[in-house]
Amino acid sequence: MKLNVALIQMDIQLGLPEENIKKAVQRIEEAAKLNADIVVLPELWTTGYDLERLIEIGDANGDSLKKLMSGLARQHRINIIAGSVANKTDKGIFNTLYAFNRRGEQIGEYSKLHLIRLMQEEKFIAPGSKKGNFMLENIPAAGVICYDIRFPEWIRAHVLNGAALLFVPAEWPAQRLSHWRNLLMTRAIENQCYVIACNRIGRDNNNAFAGHSIIIDPWGDVIAEADGENETLLFAEIDTDLVDEVRSRIPIFEDRRPEHY
Template sequence: MKKKMALIQMDVTYGDPKVNFARVSKWVMDAASTGADIIVLPELWDTGYDLERLDVLADKDAKATTEFLSDLAKQLNVVIIGGSVAEESKDGMKNTMLVIDRNGELIQTYSKLHLFQLMDEHLHLVEGHDAADFELEGVPSAGFICYDIRFPEWLRKSAVNGAKVMYVVAEWPKPRIDHWRVLLQARAIENQCYVVACNRVGADPKNEFGGMSLVVDPWGEIVAEGGSEEKMVLAEIDLNKVDDVRQQIPIFRDRREERY
C-alpha cells in the first residue's frame, strides 16, 4: 500500500488566526492538486506561540477549526493531519492535534502531553492525557507534537500498539534543528515505522523556526526533506516496507517487557 504525503512547511503569522486560516486554505488546496492523499500541517498554525493572548485567540473546543478542516477535507477528498491548534477546553488551554478523514469526519484528537518549559508552555497550557493512536484508511498510525519526540518511551507505546506511521507536527526552533533531524531518524529506526514530520519556518517575536520537515522510512533513511524556506514537501511512502523491516529484525518479538 502506498500513500502520497504533502507536508505544509509554512510560516505562521503571530497571533492572527484569520490570516493563518486563509493561508492554510490555499496551501491545502495546492497540496490536493498534487494528488496527495494525506496533508500535514505544523504545530499551532492558527496562532503561533502567542500564548499570552490565548484567552482571546484560542478556539472554543477547537470547534471552528474542526469545521474548517473538515470542509476542506471533504471538498478535496483528502486526509488532513491538522497540525495542532490552540484549543480552549473545559480543563484549560490546550495544544491540540486534529485528524480529519476524507469524509470530513474528526477521527482523533491529541493534546500535547509534554509541555516545553523553555517556551513557557507550562505557564499557559494544560497537558493532555491520552495517546493519539488511530487507524487511518486501514493503517495503524499515531500523532505527536514537537517536544514529544524527546521522550522515546511515549512513541514506543504507540509502536507496540501497532503504529506503522507516526505523524509529528512542530514549531521546532532553528538553534536546535540538528537535534530534530537526529531524533526523528532515531524514532523511525527504533520503532521500525515511517515518521512524517512537519515543522514550520519563519519567526515570531521570541523565536526563529527551522523547517527541515522530514519523511523518514523504517530504516531511518530520509525519503524527503524540506530546507529552511516555506515550501510544500512531497513524498510517497510504501507501507509494505514497514512489515518487511519488522520481519528482518524482529525487535518487537525480542523485547523483554518483564525487565523494563
C-alpha cells in the same frame, strides 16, 4: 499501500489566525490538486506561540478548526492531519492535534502531553493525558507534537499500540536543528515506522524556527526533506508495506524483554 504525503511547511503570523488559516487553506487546495492522499500542518499554526493571548485567540473546543478541516477533507477527498491548535475548553487550553479522513470524519485527536518549559508552555497550556493513536486508510497511525519526540518511551507506547505511521507537527527552533533531525531518525529506526514531521519556518518575538520538515522511512532513511528558509509543500510517496517488511527482517518487537525493563 502507497500514499502521497504533503507537508505544509509555512511561516506563521504570530497571533493572526485569519491570515494563517487563509494561507493553510490555499496550501491544502494546492496539495489536493497535486493528488496528495495525506496533508500535514505544523504545530499551533493558527496562532503561533502567542501564549499570553491564547485565551483570546484560541479556538473554543476546536470547533472552528474542526468544521473547516472536515469540510476541506470531504470536498477534496483528502486525509488531513490538521497540525495542532490552541483548543480552549472548560478545563483549560490544550495544544491539540486533529485528524480527518477523506469523508471529513474526525478520526483522531491528541493533546500534547509534554509541555516545554523553555518556551513557558506549561504556564499557559494544560497537558493532555491520552495517546494519539488512530486509524488512517485502515493503517494504524499516531500523532504526537514537537517536544514529545524527546521522550522515546512515549513514542514506543504508540507503536506498541500498533502505529506504523507517526505524524509530528512542530514548532522546532533553529538552534536545535541537529536534535530535530537526529531524534526523528532515531524514532524511526527504533520503532521501525514512518516518521512524518512538519515544522514551521520563520520567527516570532523570541525564536527562529528550523523548517526542515522531513519524511523518514522505517529504515531511518530520509526520503524527503525541506530546507530551513522557505515556505514549501514537501511531497513524498510512502509505501506502508515497508513497515511490515522491516519489522519482519529485524524483529525487535518479538525480541523485547519488557519483564526486565
